[in-house]
Amino acid sequence: MSITTIALILAALPLFFFLASFASISFREQERRAGWKVLGSLLMLTASATVVAWLGGIAAQAALYAMLGLYILLAFLFFVPGKKHQEPAQHPRRRYDERRIMFARMRMRPDSTNYQDYYRQHPEDLAGDEAIRQNSWHNRQELSSRLMDAAAHASFAAVGSLRSLVDGEAAPDKIDIPAEERTAYLCGLAKFFGALDVGVTALKPVHIYSHVGRGAGEWGQEIALNHTHAIALTTEMARENIISAPRQPVMAESARQYARAGLTAVMLAAAIRAMGYEARAHIDGSYQVICPLVARDAGLGEIGRMGLLMTPRQGPRVRLAVVTTNLPLQAHDYQPDHAIIDFCNRCNVCAANCPGKAIPTGERIMINGALRWQIDQQRCYHFWTRAGTDCGRCMAVCPLAHSDHWTHNLLQQGIQRSAAFRQTYVKLDRWLYGAHPQPKGAPAWLPRDH
Ligand code: SF4
Ligand code: SF4
Structure with missing residues (x-):
């Protein structure tokens, strides 16, 4: 040779x-x-x-x-x-009202004053929301679907039981170590408790919902959160459970990861309180902060076309939870990830495959003072209630x-x-x-x- x-x-x-x-x-x-x-x-x-x-x-x-x-x-x-390509960090100008998210809107009873108040202020939402209310989530008669319902129910029940543990009294004695050391300790602890990835950011007013819509407290009450820092964490959604989306395993997997992320955040908040500082966990059904925005600013990824956090190794295949605290920590300095924004500009696969036609095509547009893509949450949720699942088709087809x-x-x-x-x-x-x-x-x- x-x-x-x-x-x-x-x-x-x-x-x-x-x-x-x-x-x-x-x-x-x-x-x-x-x-x-x-x-x-x-x-x-x-x-x-x-x-x-x-x-x-x-x-x-x-x-x-x-x-x-x-x-x-x-x-x-x-x-x-x-x-x-360099661009300034994109932050919304005004705080977002939690009453506007679909989960909050769908909880309002048509005979309640909340319902009357909300649609008086947002008449543009009424017809679409009413159409959704006519759909049934219970169109799933097959054995596999009923079994997956049971699996999702188990995880959501677990998250529900965690909501009473998101906050509590801080211990009277403070453990005082340098900010660098306590940040490394808490990030390591979050991974020890079950997080895939962890990041820290200074808490900004725009991270915090303006009014209660779905979480703890009275509907419409202004949210006052005086914490200074936020720790964002991810858990990984198993790919084998999302690739059949929009079929039901995706819903069981979403619920399972809400429970895992929720448990990790609740434990982390409890550990911070045991160190003598205030801490609150923000978990499914009990958020006071907008998790994707906090996680982005904490350096865990960039927000992509489908409005989800795009992480470096799992792409959108993660679930999030946040812990806010008054314990000073070393914060990440967020810079836009132009590579992800550019890739989403070229890709469009999620928009082309969305069964609810809810994901925009084209470039980001200016919304509330920040360039972003915004999905049509009414169309998305409408599809969920027709299909009887959390859909997740966009996540399943994403090349990342x-x-x-x-x-x-x-x-x-x-x-x-x-x-x-x-x-x-x-x-x-x-x-x-x-x-x-x-x-x-x-x-x-x-x-x-x-
Ligand atoms: S499918 Fe493509 S356009 Fe959509 S989020 Fe993923 S990378 Fe971005
Ligand atoms: S979850 Fe389904 S309906 Fe909603 S945006 Fe993604 S693909 Fe579209």
């Missing part, structure tokens, strides 16, 4: 290894289309390399140069950042929501680094998964309908 042939085989090995790993993880993710395409590419590469190695001579030399050229192109795509696997992480690195890579990856994603990916199968342990 000539030196050129050996060099060719060595040069092909990294690509061969990447494609083999990518095909393997794609089949494990139930992404058969992507798996077969990558496997086909791998077989073609192997067959071509074998023929060229057998021919040797000029053919092997040409193939070696072609391989090196391919690596130079990939390195260019991966490392050349393109035009840098794949498994935490080294091949996907490498591609995410490229997305972070380079505009050319982002442009190429959007096309690659369509080729691998299609413009309208189909929902995948439910987890194997879930009984099938008879």
Whole structure:
């Protein structure tokens, strides 16, 4: 075997290894289309390399140069950042009223004064909300759906029981250690209790809802929270439970992660109070703060097209909880993540696949003093109540929501680094998964309908 042939085989090995790993993880993710395409590419590469190695001579030399050229192109795509885009941090001007969120609106009884007051102030919401009230969540008769209902109910019941524990008295003796040390300790403690990722930010007025709509306290009461810092935490939603979205396992998984995030936040708040400082956990059904905004400012990710926090490794596949406190901590200095904003500008997969047509296309627009995408929460919730699930189709199709696997992480690195890579990856994603990916199968342990 000539030196050129050996060099060719060595040069092909990294690509061969990447494609083999990518095909393997794609089949494990139930992404058969992507798996077969990558496997086909791998077989073609192997067959071509074998023929060229057998021919040797000029053919092997040409193939070696072609391989090196391919690596130079990939390195260019991966490392050349393109035009840098800087923009100021986007913060809303006014605080958001919790009474406006769909969960709060759907809790209002039509014969109540809250109902009358709300729709007098927001007549534009009335017709759409009434249409939603006509839908039934209870259109799920199949055995698998009823079992998943039971699973979601169990987690929501657990979160419900945690709500009485979100706040409490601080211990009289303060444990005083430097801010840097206590920040590291609390971030480590949150992970020890079950968080995937943790970040800290100074609490801003716009992080806090203006009035109670759904959480603790009287409906319409002004929310006064005098804490100075917030600790945001994530828990990971298992991909195997969201890929069948909008079918029901996604709802059981959402509920399970609300419970996990809630328990972690409640324990963390209790630990801070035991250190002698005030602390309140903000968990499902008992929020005083807007979790995605706090988590973004705490450095856990950027807010993407579907309005969810996009984290570096799990994309939108996380649930959030927050602990606010008067304990001074070292805060993250938020800067917009232009790579995610640029990728969402090019991608649009969630908008194209949203069954409720609730996700905007196009660029961000100025809303309440900040550039952002805003989903139509009425359309989204309308679909939920018709489908009888928490939907989550947008999360399931997002190219950034794949498994935490080294091949996907490498591609995410490229997305972070380079505009050319982002442009190429959007096309690659369509080729691998299609413009309208189909929902995948439910987890194997879930009984099938008879
Ligand atoms: S699907 Fe695409 S556009 Fe939507 S949030 Fe994910 S990356 Fe952004
Ligand atoms: S949850 Fe479903 S309906 Fe709502 S925005 Fe996402 S894809 Fe659309």
